[in-house]
Amino acid sequence: MSALSPRQLHLNINALHSGFVPSAWRVADADPRVFLDVNHYVRLAQIAERACLDAIFLADNAAISDQLDLRPITALEPTLLLTSVAAATTHLGLIATASTSYNEPYNIARRFATLDLISNGRAGWNIVTTADVASARNFGLDAVPDHAQRYARADEFATLVKTLWNSWDDDAFIADKASGRFVDLSKVHAAAHRGRFFGVQGALNLPRSAQGHPVLVQAGASGDGRDLAARHAEAVFSASQSFDESRAYRDDLNARAARYGRGPNAVKVLAGLTTIIGSTESEARRRRDELIDLIPERYSLNRLAGTLGIPADTLSFDQRLPDDLPLPNNGNGNHTFFNATLALARKNGYTVRELVRELAGGGGHRVIVGTPEQIADDITHWFENGAADGFNLMPDALPDGLEAFTEGVVPILQQRGIFRRAYEGKTLRSHLGLATPEAHRAAERAA
Numbered sequence: 001m002s003a004l005s006p007r008q009l010h011l012n013i014n015a016l017h018s019g020f021v022p023s024a025w026r027v028a029d030a031d032p033r034v035f036l037d038v039n040h041y042v043r044l045a046q047i048a049e050r051a052c053l054d055a056i057f058l059a060d061n062a063a064i065s066d067q068l069d070l071r072p073i074t075a076l077e078p079t080l081l082l083t084s085v086a087a088a089t090t091h092l093g094l095i096a097t098a099s100t101s102y103n104e105p106y107n108i109a110r111r112f113a114t115l116d117l118i119s120n121g122r123a124g125w126n127i128v129t130t131a132d133v134a135s136a137r138n139f140g141l142d143a144v145p146d147h148a149q150r151y152a153r154a155d156e157f158a159t160l161v162k163t164l165w166n167s168w169d170d171d172a173f174i175a176d177k178a179s180g181r182f183v184d185l186s187k188v189h190a191a192a193h194r195g196r197f198f199g200v201q202g203a204l205n206l207p208r209s210a211q212g213h214p215v216l217v218q219a220g221a222s223g224d225g226r227d228l229a230a231r232h233a234e235a236v237f238s239a240s241q242s243f244d245e246s247r248a249y250r251d252d253l254n255a256r257a258a259r260y261g262r263g264p265n266a267v268k269v270l271a272g273l274t275t276i277i278g279s280t281e282s283e284a285r286r287r288r289d290e291l292i293d294l295i296p297e298r299y300s301l302n303r304l305a306g307t308l309g310i311p312a313d314t315l316s317f318d319q320r321l322p323d324d325l326p327l328p329n330n331g332n333g334n335h336t337f338f339n340a341t342l343a344l345a346r347k348n349g350y351t352v353r354e355l356v357r358e359l360a361g362g363g364g365h366r367v368i369v370g371t372p373e374q375i376a377d378d379i380t381h382w383f384e385n386g387a388a389d390g391f392n393l394m395p396d397a398l399p400d401g402l403e404a405f406t407e408g409v410v411p412i413l414q415q416r417g418i419f420r421r422a423y424e425g426k427t428l429r430s431h432l433g434l435a436t437p438e439a440h441r442a443a444e445r446a447a
Helices: 038-050 078-087 105-118 133-138 147-165 223-232 243-259 281-293 297-308 335-348 352-358 372-384 400-415 428-432 437-446
Strands: 010-014 055-058 093-099 123-128 173-176 181-183 215-218 235-238 268-277 366-370 390-393
Touching: 010 038, 010 268, 038 055, 038 078, 038 400, 055 078, 055 123, 078 093, 078 105, 093 105, 093 215, 093 428, 105 123, 105 147, 123 147, 147 223, 215 223, 215 428, 223 243, 235 243, 243 268, 243 372, 268 281, 268 372, 268 400, 281 366, 297 335, 297 352, 335 352, 366 372, 372 390, 372 400
Parallel strands: 010 055, 010 390, 055 093, 093 123, 123 215, 215 235, 235 268, 268 366, 268 390
Antiparallel strands: 173 181
């Protein structure tokens, strides 16, 4: 997309196993085992690609982090899963989550560079720090490292991964049969890194991909999280519940990025959005009510309590949230969903029952219910007025909720001229309008 082209909306599908609403696995035509079925994710990706969406996104956890007795979880490792998706698609971006808390930079750099090469330049890495105690205990720790330490580690981790991805010049791989020279070693650069958390001596053992290196994605609402995104991220998944909140977040993030010497609008903000769609308003509301009525109250209460970092028995369905709630785990928990959930509850004066219904079961993302036209109007308003560059879509139930969006909402957005009718390139960077990272490599090595 040239500098003179109109700004284009970005849309990802966040493939949350059976769907965003916790009861999606219970509807009549749902297969409860799709969370373990690679063909399910391939089908979702192919639906998304037919509609020219930017990417499929997969979350991940290092522990059983939800109520496994009541709903499916993110179980399959996302980079392995996306290799199968890559083989079944040609254009769709492939974004996987990997934690900086319980991995090593060389392994992550190699894993994502491999996915990038397999897919011909369609990979993205969603950088997360991990804040739950269950994950810490799975890696031999008794407690979660403190918030500042997690983000300091993540910053060094991301910097080192980029150094490794950039350790090969674009023209290092020559394969000259006549001379017998395979790789120009003068264009392969050792990381030679020794820092607070990591030490890596050599170069990555893989050359660069068609898009230079994978796109860096992040999500975080805390000050440390925003700074991490401002330094490294090219796209951010946000969890804002209101237009004003999202616009302020986007403005703040880009101001922080500018202080790190990055250009205007350097980071694409993709707001989380759950859609429940019907051909009429009443049909959409009926679909919502049927799904929510299938969610056990115990699940919703435990999910909300977990987000807020308080015991479930301190919540009552017919009362409002307690006053003066502190950040979870003394500030060492997940700030993003805590802040989004609390803001929604306080703004509307919801009781706990009203809040979990509005959140479609206790999650932290914005939920809109309506016709394709109403959904398109909401998206257009946020996009055209600076609250978001696009959306990380979380349909209520899959695959039919995604099909309702791609068949009903996408054509309206295309008619309005804000979403593509065809892919203009084949890499995730081209879909997002991002430059290849070549111009920054020498500076990164010097730093």
